[in-house]
Amino acid sequence: MDIRCRKTKCVYNDRYTCKAKGIKVDKKVLCSTFEKGDKPEMDVTKHMFEGDPPQYAPQRDSKTLKILCDAKCLFNKDGVCVSNGITVNSISEKPFCVSFLEGP
Numbered sequence: 001m002d003i004r005c006r007k008t009k010c011v012y013n014d015r016y017t018c019k020a021k022g023i024k025v026d027k028k029v030l031c032s033t034f035e036k037g038d039k040p041e042m043d044v045t046k047h048m049f050e051g052d053p054p055q056y057a058p059q060r061d062s063k064t065l066k067i068l069c070d071a072k073c074l075f076n077k078d079g080v081c082v083s084n085g086i087t088v089n090s091i092s093e094k095p096f097c098v099s100f101l102e103g104p
């Protein structure tokens with residue numbers, strides 16, 4: 001399990017990897033563990049033209065990470081995310097789980 005996250009302002013974010021012990025995704029598919037820190041938002045577009053790609057932190061050990069989730073998603077099994085990894089992106093400034101697939 002790995003969480004890639006573009007909310008680089010979040011205190012748990014280390015170079016696009018989530019370092020929280022666990023996260024909670026709510027009914028609106030937003031990461032409610034998000035905590036705004038004082039780090040500057042990384043500007044990915046800036047790097048694209050400079051041949052200087054952004055640095056990514058290594059992936060995490062899957063067993064140590066738990067994602068609790070309230071969204072009606074195909075990967076949701078009894079309130080726990082069973083996906084191999086998720087990606088969280090900023091949608092209207094909110095940390096949205098873009099790995100969401102609408103489920104029953």
Ligand code: SF4
Pocket residue numbers: 003005006007010011012013014017018019020023031032033034035088095
């Ligand atoms: S917004 Fe959520 S997924 Fe992203 S780094 Fe923060 S706690 Fe982790």
Ligand code: SF4
Pocket residue numbers: 025029067068069070071073074075076077080081082083086097098099100101
């Ligand atoms: S992939 Fe689905 S179950 Fe997993 S955290 Fe995202 S919305 Fe929740």
